Amino acid sequence: MIHIGLIREEKQPQDNRVAFTPKQCQWILHHFPQVRLYVQPSAGRCFKDEEYEKAGALLQEDLSHCSILMGIKEVPSGKLIAGKTYLFFSHTKKKQPHNQHMLQTILEKKITLIDYECLVHADGQRILGFGFFAGVVGAHNGLMAYGEKTSTFHFKRVHTCHDFQELINHYFGIKLPPMKIVITGSGRVAAGALEIMGLLGIKYLPPEEYLINQYTYPVYTQLKAGELYLRKQDKTYSRADFHAHPEDYECRFLPYVTASDILMNGIYWDHNIPPLFQAADIQKENFRIQVIADITDDTQGSVPCNLGDSTIADPVYGVTKNTLDMTAPYLPDTIDMMCVSNLPNELPRDASQYFGDQLMKYIFEELLKPESEIIRNATITTAGRLTEKFAYLEDYAKGLEEPSIK
Template identity: 60%
Template sequence: MITIGIIKEEKIPTDNRVALTPHQCRWLLHHRPQLAILVQPSATRCYKDFEYERAGATLTDDLSACDMLLGIKEVPKEQLIPEKTYLFFSHTKKKQPHNKALLQAILDKKITLIDYECLEHDDGQRMIGFGFFAGIVGAHNGMMAYGARTGLFELERVYRQKSFKELIHTYFGLRLPNIKVALTGSGRVAHGLTEIMNLMGLHEVEPDEYLTRRFAYPVYTQLKGRDLYAHQATGGYSRADFHAHPHQYQCRFLPYASQTDILLNGIYWEPPIPRLFQSTDIAADDFIIQTISDISDDKEGSVPINLTSGSIETPVYGVDRGTLKVTAPYEPGSIDIVAVGNLPNELPRDASRYFGEQLIKFVLDELLKPDRGPTLQRATIAANGSLCPSFSYLKEYVSH
């Protein structure tokens, strides 16, 4: 018998998503008879305790009997159970300073950490994640903020809707002005962005056409790697070479800033990937972007004027074009930024169901095997008190 535990999310602010829904637990208990599922009671989870109990899971605060523990956000270090296997988003891969103590505790307690973010297909594409619903909510909120700034239209808040289906119903009768929206990326986040663009009735146009004309109807263009980056010497683009040598590339986004009303940013970023533009560029007369929704939410990352984070309740802040200081939203002379780290929490049931389906399809059976395969091995950051070879570069990060 293998026992899986679904932990109570205790990071502040509390996350209301889950790795497995009650219905998915019921399916697993029926189709994987070697499994037992324990669930820590939680008052803030998007599914009620009784729904898990009704599905056949056991409610208990004590998860010490579990072989592996599934969460979403970082687990507070004092809550970690020694010598267990955990799966959650640790946010340590990029040496995030605020999570150094967490990884140190994981090593001290000889915990095996499998990070969802590091689960990848053979071609390097992320295997599971909440990106699609981050794109859905990020696109909606970006459009909402532009409507609030200009007064040209109004949109409901996402978190006040019970489901994605109910959110779609709020778009009936929506009439948008002749705006131009640029969205960046080609992964799950970008799929969510394009879904909302299409549901709102924007027309997709090619990047070259987008750059050269205005339209009598609202349009968007999707900028992928080849559109955004060019090798400094050759002017070409190779995805493999770009990911191996991003410092040899320059970003080609700036011309789009003179044609774009709203930027929806969904690209992955880490140093030394070039930023979309420089902070000082926003003072130029031809930089006409009024609203940026940075779904990736990397502080001072691909969007260098993403200076702080908002919340689900107050997702928008401003950045003054001249001083580059944070302002209230919608002020004259500023650009509005939408940057929230837990966007999928606005549609937690839909996002959790989507995540759990991927977890079951791609990960769970391999996780239950005595000898875990290469996919899980590549995603294992730490085991038995040591960093795994692929993550040895974190040694200095955790030693100071």
């Protein structure tokens, strides 16, 4: 018998998402009779404890008998149980400073850490993520901020909706003013933003038309990586080469700052990739963008006026154009920034169902096998050691290296 526990989210602020919904637990118990599922009670979870009990899962505070423990966000060091296999988003593979101590504790306690972010298909594409609903909520929040800034329309807050369907119903009858929106990226985040564009009837335009024309209705364009970045030497783009040598590429976004009212940023970024624009560009008269929904949310990353995370409770802050200082939003001289790092928490039931579906389709059976290449490639630590693939984290784990940025 394989005992699997769904742990309570303990990181603050507490996350309300889950790896498996009650109905997904019910499906697993029916199709995998060798599995027992245990759920740690939680008042903060988006599904009630009673829903899990009705589905056949066992509510239990002590999960020390479970060999596999599954959560969503990082587990505080004091809550980690020695010798177990954990699955969660550890946010350690980029040497994030705030999780250095947690990784050290994981190694000390001889825990096997499988990171959801590192689970990939054979072609390297990520299997799991909440990006789609981050894109949905981020796009809504960006439009909401623009409506407030211009006093032209008003959106309700996503987290007040029971689910995605209620949010869709909210859009009925809302007429948006003329505006131009540029969306960057082509992954799950961008797909979520495009979903909102479709639900609101915002018209797509090819980039070249978007740049030169004005419209009496809302429009958007989408810039994928190959349209945003070109190799300096020969003005071409190769995905593999770009990720291997981003320093050889230049960003082609700058013309869009003079043509757009809203930027919805869903592009992948790391510290070697040039930003979409420079801080100095913001101070120029022709910088038109008024609202930026930085959905991928890297502090001073691809968007240099991202000065840090905002929160679900207070999702938008202003950045003064002249001094780039953080201030109140919706002032005449501000760019208004939406930089919430946990956007899917505003639609936790839908986001959890989407995540759990992918987990069941591609990972769960692999997890039960004695050996799995997919699982092995996502395993950061085992038996008190870093695995070969993640050996580059050794100095970070030992505290011998300065942690990198977020």
